[in-house]
Amino acid sequence: MKNPNHIPQEEFExxxxxxxxxxxxxxxxxxxxxxxxxxDLRKKxxxxxxxISGLEEAALREDLEIFHKEMEAPTQRITTNRSINYWPWAAAAAIFLCIVAAVWTIYPPTPSHERLFAQFYQEDPGLITAMSSASNYEFDRAMVDYKSGKYEEAIVRWEKLIQNNPENDTLQYFLGASNLALKKADPAIFYLNSFVSKEExxxxxxxxxxxxxxxxxxxxVDEAINMLNQSQNPQTAKLLKELEKL
Amino acid sequence: MQEYTFRKFSQEEIIKGIKSNNSEIIRQFYQSEFKKIEQFILTNNGDREDAKDIYQEAFVVVWKNVRSDKFKPDNRTAINGYIYQIAKNKWLDRLRSSKSKVNMVNLENYEDLPDEDFLSKEDDHDWVVKEFQNLGDSCKEVLKRYYYLKQSMEEIATYFNWTTATARNNKYRCIQALKEKWKSKTSKEL
Structure with missing residues (x-):
């Protein structure tokens, strides 16, 4: 095809x-x-x-990239750990400590509960395959955002979904996790609080x-301790000990 | 973390899923067959990037052939063998070729291909596949939802918070945006 034909909207449709x-x-x-x-009509x-066939294939290829990344995600984490070269990290840590020392003298230290949060918090890695129905495209799009660290985008997408599924625990959980990753304590508490009575x-x-x-x-802190008493996480005992020191 | 829930679909479901572009079924089929092919390529002088590349090319061929009914299963797991065979042949072809990369479909060199009529249709298709990546995010999303996921204009409108008429016009505008790039491509070639 040398040059695309002009096809008015009605005709195109x-x-x-x-x-x-x-x-x-x-x-x-x-x-x-x-x-x-x-x-002319035949050419059009x-x-x-x-x-149409090009767009369909392009969309498929875009999905395949996502599916592939999902498969690689856990492996990458393992290989990264294996291949760490510690020297740059040590150097970076040394520089970081100098900066911390300098900042410490100028500004008052961060409140200890925030420090403990930073010490114990590690974000949830997300799901590879979540629910099994075919209507999961929207959910998955948000999961891709979540895994790429685009938490705001993931929240926008999931909040649309939760309007129709207010009791869906997967959505509640990841909305809580995304807000927590953004260090927004109140909305994170709002979503995660619904699990208190959902032991199943x-x-x-x-x-x-x-x-x-x-x-x-x-x-x-009191509510945190309360929750930790319900938690089975292996870090629980350690964090409780730290909290006693506060 | 909760366990990953992989459900094995039957061949019939896979074929149906491919024909209707069911993301969930395509994902599970894609992810379930990769390891075998990766293993083959890694033990035959390839690396992980080669494995991904070859596998995706093979997957697209299977997707096309299932949709056009070129592939007709003769037993219950024929599709698994089929994708493995295509990937294997593609990898062996690449290994056999001394200028391995040149013989592959190379979209980057698209513009250097001769502008012969018999190549035209296939080339235009490949060009659309490639150029889709350069559209804006909203256009990509609208076109993907309409042409690939077969969503209705109403569904797309709801997603974007548009009216149905706006969704319809925006879809057409995105097609026009793609065709604008096409025009500049052909004028460069002439």
């Missing part, structure tokens, strides 16, 4: 509906008859067909741990 098979048999026959006598039809949920264990951390981040 008519051709498209023919290609999708969304028109009646009579309309379809009439369209084919018209193409036989109208060479070929053009629309090429565009697959997310219960992680949710109670993160809820404790969200309370800690928000300076609500």
């Amino acid at each position: 008519r051709i498209e509906q023919y290609i999708f098979g969304n028109i009646s048999a009579e309309e379809s026959d009439a369209f084919e008859l018209e193409m036989e006598s109208d060479n 039809y070929l053009e629309v067909k090429t565009i 949920s697959a997310f219960y264990e992680d949710a109670t741990w993160y809820l404790a951390l969200a309370y800690l981040l928000g300076g609500k």
Whole structure:
């Protein structure tokens, strides 16, 4: 095709509906008859067909990239750990300590509950495959954002979904996790708090741990301790010990 | 963290899923077949990047052939063998070729290809595939939802908070944006 034809919107949509098979048999026959006598229409039809098939393949390829990244995510974490060269890290840590020392003298230190939060918090790595119904495209898009650290975008997408599924624990959990990753204690508590009475949920264990951390981040130490007493996380005992020192 | 829930789909479900671009089924089929092919490529002088590359090319071929009914299963796991065979052949072809990369479909060199009529249709298709990446995020999303996920204009409008008429016009505008790039491509070639 040398140059694309100008195809007005109405005509483009008519051709498209023919290609999708969304028109009646009579309309379809009439369209084919018209193409036989109208060479321009035939060219336009070929053009629309090429565009549609190209777009479909492009969209598939975009999905395949996402699916591939999902498979690689856990492996990457392992290989990164294996191949760490400690010297640059040590140097970076030394510089960091100097900066901390300098900042310490100028500004008062961070409140200890925030320091403890930073020490114990590690974000949830996200899901590879979450729910099993076919309507998960929206959820998955948000999960891709979440895993790329685009927590705000993930929140926007998931908040749209939760409007129709207010009791969905996967959505509640990841909305809580995203807010926590952004260090927004209040919305994180709002979403994670719904797990207190959901011991049957697959997310219960992680949710109670993160809820404790969200309370800690928000300076609500008593509530944090309360939650930690419900949590099965291996770090629980250690954090409780630290909290006693506060 | 909760366990990953992989459900094995039957071949019939996979074929149906590919034909309707069901993301969940395509994902599980994609992810379930990769390891075998990666293993083959890694033990035959390839690296992980080669494995990904070859596997994705093979996957697209299977997707196309299932949709056009070129692939017709003769037993219950034929599709698994089919994708493995295509990937294997593609890798062996690449190994056999001394200028391995040149013989592959190389989209970067698209503009150097001869502008022959018989190549035209296939080339235009490949060009659309490549150029899709350069559209804006909203256009990509609208077009993907409409043409790939087969969502209705109403569904797309709800997602973007648009009216149905706006969704319809925006979809057309995105197609026009793609065609504008096409024009500049052809004028460069002439």
